[in-house]
Amino acid sequence: MTTTTLLFALLSPLALSSSQAGSAQEDGWNAAAAEHLLNRAGFGGNGAEIGRVLATGTEAWVEHALSRPATPLEPYYADWLKPEGQRDMFQDMGREERRQMANKLRVQDRLQLRDFTAWWIDRMVAGEDPLRERMTLFWHGFFTSSMDDVKNSFELIAQNEFLRANAFGNFGDLVHGIARDPAMLEYLDNDVNRKGKPNENFARELMELFTLGEGNYTEDDIKEAARAFTGWTDRTGKFRFNKRQHDGGEKTVLGVTGTLDGDDVIEVLLDQPACARFLAGKLLTYFEGRTPGEGRLETYATVLRSSNYDIAGFLRTLLTDPAFYGEDVIGARIAGPVDYMVGSCRRLGVHPPAAFLITGSMLLGQKLFYPPNVKGWEGGQSWITTSTLMTRGNLAGLLLGVVNTDDLMTPPDLPLDGGLVDGDMGGEMDMDEKAVPASDRKGDRVAGRQARDGKKPKQKLGDLKQLKALKNLGYRPRINLSVRLSRMGAENDGDLVDLLAAELLARELSQDTRKQLVANFRSMRREAGFDKKRIQANPIVLEPMLRDLAHQILSLPEAQLN
Numbered sequence: 001m002t003t004t005t006l007l008f009a010l011l012s013p014l015a016l017s018s019s020q021a022g023s024a025q026e027d028g029w030n031a032a033a034a035e036h037l038l039n040r041a042g043f044g045g046n047g048a049e050i051g052r053v054l055a056t057g058t059e060a061w062v063e064h065a066l067s068r069p070a071t072p073l074e075p076y077y078a079d080w081l082k083p084e085g086q087r088d089m090f091q092d093m094g095r096e097e098r099r100q101m102a103n104k105l106r107v108q109d110r111l112q113l114r115d116f117t118a119w120w121i122d123r124m125v126a127g128e129d130p131l132r133e134r135m136t137l138f139w140h141g142f143f144t145s146s147m148d149d150v151k152n153s154f155e156l157i158a159q160n161e162f163l164r165a166n167a168f169g170n171f172g173d174l175v176h177g178i179a180r181d182p183a184m185l186e187y188l189d190n191d192v193n194r195k196g197k198p199n200e201n202f203a204r205e206l207m208e209l210f211t212l213g214e215g216n217y218t219e220d221d222i223k224e225a226a227r228a229f230t231g232w233t234d235r236t237g238k239f240r241f242n243k244r245q246h247d248g249g250e251k252t253v254l255g256v257t258g259t260l261d262g263d264d265v266i267e268v269l270l271d272q273p274a275c276a277r278f279l280a281g282k283l284l285t286y287f288e289g290r291t292p293g294e295g296r297l298e299t300y301a302t303v304l305r306s307s308n309y310d311i312a313g314f315l316r317t318l319l320t321d322p323a324f325y326g327e328d329v330i331g332a333r334i335a336g337p338v339d340y341m342v343g344s345c346r347r348l349g350v351h352p353p354a355a356f357l358i359t360g361s362m363l364l365g366q367k368l369f370y371p372p373n374v375k376g377w378e379g380g381q382s383w384i385t386t387s388t389l390m391t392r393g394n395l396a397g398l399l400l401g402v403v404n405t406d407d408l409m410t411p412p413d414l415p416l417d418g419g420l421v422d423g424d425m426g427g428e429m430d431m432d433e434k435a436v437p438a439s440d441r442k443g444d445r446v447a448g449r450q451a452r453d454g455k456k457p458k459q460k461l462g463d464l465k466q467l468k469a470l471k472n473l474g475y476r477p478r479i480n481l482s483v484r485l486s487r488m489g490a491e492n493d494g495d496l497v498d499l500l501a502a503e504l505l506a507r508e509l510s511q512d513t514r515k516q517l518v519a520n521f522r523s524m525r526r527e528a529g530f531d532k533k534r535i536q537a538n539p540i541v542l543e544p545m546l547r548d549l550a551h552q553i554l555s556l557p558e559a560q561l562n
Helices: 003-010 018-026 031-041 047-056 058-067 083-090 095-126 130-142 153-165 171-178 182-187 201-211 219-228 262-270 273-288 294-306 311-319 337-348 354-363 386-400 445-452 464-473 481-487 493-504 511-527 539-554
Strands: 232-235 238-241 251-253 256-258
Touching (some): 031 130, 083 095, 095 130, 095 337, 153 182, 273 294, 294 311, 337 493, 386 539, 481 493
Antiparallel strands (some): 232 238, 251 256
16 A cells, blocks of 8 residues: 555544544543644644643633734835835836836845745744634635745735735625635736726636635626626735726626625625525535535534624634534645645644745645635645655654755655745746646736646746755754653653654554554664663753654654644
8 A cells, every 4th residue: 555545544533543533522622632733723833832731621722812912013115115115216217227126026025025935934834823824824724825926025925914814703794805806807817808808817816716616606607706806906015996987887796786896796695595605615615625515514504604604603613512523524634845844844843944844845845825716725635646645654754853955855746846045936937937827817818728637737846955955044943852752751662753743743543553663663773782671861862863763753654634
């Protein structure tokens, strides 16, 4: 059985240890349930954090997470990179001077987005506001926009801040706001949607990907809705309504007729029963790692409808629902690249430079602010291939300091365009090159439709030199597993394996895997001439062996689940 096949086999509820997941149902709030809450409503945590959450209790933890106000962010952009600043800057320049300045600003713009991405990753690792950052990541993959198309870090950062500020808010407010978001208007071409020549891209994705889902509207509904959004554009990074370009005529969308504008269309969509079901399905699948059954879907669609799409209310209900802690949910979701990288750091208690985690996530197929297409990241089993499993293990080894970057292999089918260390977000990619077309891009409807249907165009392989440049970060893991495990009471080989696996995994090891790990560790210890009676006597010898053991654990199929 291959490791990939084994991972998918582990997703079976029957494979989950009854002593871990089952106890969450039978005994109520316990360590397994507390860890599950940290994994799904945040990005995991170590044993000490799990203990604090366990002592706090489900309802109190959830209420505290939901009641935290969004931290006002200091403006994360340079004045000369704001669109209006650039406009003023270019006014008195000659043609050649403008060209040179434009090239310089493009580089600075990408670097600014890199810095903001690092700030965001650091917030995830710090875990100070875990549920808000979890929801910001969800909305980032739901309302997608890409730097490859928008080409403006100011607008993408502003979009991210909007999603963070409204992460627990009202879904209707989110949709109305995203329809006025300059990055979204440009990404889905509504900035060129004009009276007499409507562009249908935004209207289509508004219905298919943001509110209703496929099969709940017609092509005529899309065409009529596109007319309602004519004149909705942006200028210098701000929403602008161009009345002269707006079609004020009568329109009919989903049976509602009138001189509808964009806001009217959004309200029509929110009134559709399909909208609550669509959003409930997306949220449940994201948090539970599985497609909900009909009854569960309708229950949570009703939660949304009855609260007028209050996201905080939805999360409060879900995260305190006993079924959310069932044996078929705990430890049965494949962790995405950002989840795996950030979660591994939080479980180990290390905080490497953000560039390390960004590069690692990119190597595993998730590049923040660069979704592969308008559908965002597919998630689930799409994250796992034989080569990505190998890369996950190698990256875990780098986190632990037991793998050398010179020895790291680049998987042959890596779906990326470059790395990220001290340079452009796109590696060797030209500033104006669009490596992954989004849906319905200007003049490229066929390529866009292929991307929407999952037919990815060919992309350039990442530059290995970018990854090897991680050495220049000077990262060394500040971790002492020998002391940590000693304090936890480890006395023999089996204790070390059990305690370390409990720290690093969301589910218990199978007996066969445990036996193999114990045998491997015993072999390492004997080869080093290390008597088990002195197992805590010489940390200089023990620590490298424990890091090797942690590396083995984080490379297991079980480590890809949370």
